[in-house]
Amino acid sequence: MKKAIEKLREIWGNKWVRFSVVSLIYVLWFVVWTRNLLWLLGVAVIYDIYISKYINRLWLDRYRAYKKDHKAFRKAMEWVEALLFAVVVVVPLKIYFFGMYVIPSSSMERTLLTGDYIFVSKLHYGPKMPNTPLSFPFVQNTLPLTETTPSYLEWIQWPYKRLAGRDIVRNDDVVVFNFPEGDTVALGSITVKDEYGRSTDTDVSTTSYYELLRSLGREKVYSDLKVMYRPVDKRENYIKRCVAVAxxxxxxxxxxxxVNGRQQQNIPGVQYIYLVSVTSPIGNRAFERLGINTEEVGYSPEAGRYTMPLTAEGVELLKSLPEVKEIVRYINRIPGESIFPHDPARYPWTEDIFGPLWVPKAGTTVPLTLENLPLYERIIRNYEGNTLEVNRTDGTIYINGTPATDYTFKMDYYFMMGDNRHNSADSRFWGFVPEDHIEGKASFVWLSITPGKNIFTGIRWDRMFRGIH
Incomplete structure (x- = not known):
């Protein structure tokens, strides 16, 4: 065994062996997998590192000698080298293999909790290549310590490209994706008056730009807020469950x-809003014992009734409390403009009464009419890059200047919903998720910290390394 190890060391000590092995791995990864012949130029760099050492003699030897003789320069460059090493190693891992995300809201409770740090596999559906390669590493869309300064330059824009993965997006997968309505954002705050005429400044940075247009009007949005466009890969990351595929x-x-006439399979973490009638108020300790998020609990003393999100299991546990008289699931039956496709006259839908709606599939052709245009308008114009106009006089639809009576989709689309069904901004509100927005599949929780607490006092140990299903 010892001789075999020594023999392997002797073989690996040969510079041509090392060059050949490293070059093979490099070509398989960066040339074959990415399907990009330009990466072949990297083989010349590998050849110089292991064989010719031209750069070493020309520049690196002088750099090392200067660094050795100058202490201040050496200290500074140690930090620079460490940072460069982190970028060179971590960025490819982040692009090709995995991402780390934190859950910022309760839209996926109780499957995922606010403060969960999750591992997202990019190999599952295939890594998506960056659309905007010139960007500051490790941030999504704004520079650190700023709120509106972009962390990227749009001088270079690459078309959508996804490498081969080990699977496809399937029904009920928990998926991370770029927010489709995040193509345009309105940043800042607006001044609003309450019923008593008092003015308050309200931050709208987390509100969809398109929702702001519907509620405030274009003039106020553009006069009071900073409006910015973001490329696909620089839009905010969302996480939801894919309830319907193309x-x-x-x-x-x-x-x-x-889905397709069959009720969705039972998902233990799904919760809905319930109206809970009581004879007397329920203490917060009871809510904590039952695992109910008190921040989402509302109480009306006059009606003697709570509104709260509950799972099916939570409903049964709550029924055991002596002060509980009745528990009724809330169902919204009042259509509104906030529900996709934002046309309640034609589509009087709510988050609880929605559809039927067909999810577009690549290569499928559908007839286009004024009746169904609201369903596909955003796909045609925003996601697939066409111009779209409608002659309101005769009802003719023009795509790229040509009259169109049908449309063939270029991409697959998905319909996403949060497991906290009444507290989730999802496809019921902003429509389909295009395939070029898909980032990866949520795999497991690697860290979980209770909001408002620190890593020393707030770790939820029972959630560590829990798989996401």
Missing amino acids: GDTIQVIDGNVF
């Missing part, structure tokens, strides 16, 4: 999801 037909009936 080609499926989805319908929500009284809050229950049906």
Whole structure:
């Protein structure tokens, strides 16, 4: 065994062996997998590192000698080298293999909790190559310590490209994706008056630009806020459950999801808003014992009733409390403009009564009419890059200046929903998620910290390394 190890060391000590092995790995990864012949230029760099050492003699030897003789320069360059090493190693891992994300809201409770840090596999669906390569590493869209300064330059924009993965997006996968309505954002705050005429400044940075247009009007949005466009890969990251894939037909009936006519399989973490009538108030300790998020609990003393999100298991546990009289699931039956496709006259849908809606599939052609145009308008114009105009006089639809009576989709689309069904901004509000927005599949929770607490006092040990299903 010892001789075998020594023999391997002797073989690896040969510079041509090392050059050949490293070059093979490099070509398989950067040339074959990415399908980009330009990466072959890197083989010349590998050849110089292991064989010719031209750069070493020309520059690196002088650099090392100067660094050895100048202490201040040496200290500074140690930090620079460490940072460069981190960028060179971590950035490819982040692009090709995995991402780390933190759950910022309760939209996926109780499957995922606010403060969960999750590992996201990019190999599962195939890594998506950056659209905007010139960007500051390790941040999504704004520079550190700023709120509006972009962390990227749009001098170079690459088209959508996804490498081969080990699977496809399937029904009920928990998926991380770029927020589709995040193509345009309005940053800043607006002044609003309450019923008593008092003015307050409200931050709207977390509100969809398109929702602001519907509620405030274009003039106020553009006069009071900073409006910015963001490329696909620089839009905010969202995490939801994919309830319908391309080609499926989805319908929500009284809050229950049906896909292709069949009710969605039972998902233990799904919760809905319930109206809980009580004889006396319930103490916060009871809520904590039952695992109910008190921040989402509302109480009306006059009606003697709570509104709160509950899982099916939570409903049964709450029924055991002596002060609870009745528990009724809330169902919204009042259509509004906030629900996709934002046309309640034609589509009087709510988050609980929605569809049926067909999810577009690449290569499929659908007839286009004024009736169904609201369903596909954003896809045609925003996601697939066409111009779209409608002659309101005769009802003719023009795509790229040509009259169109049908449309063929270029990409697959998905319909996403949060497991906290009444506290989730998802596809019921902003429509389909294009395939070029998909980042990866949520795999497991690697760290979980209770909001408001630190890493020393707030770690939720029972959630560490828990798989996401």
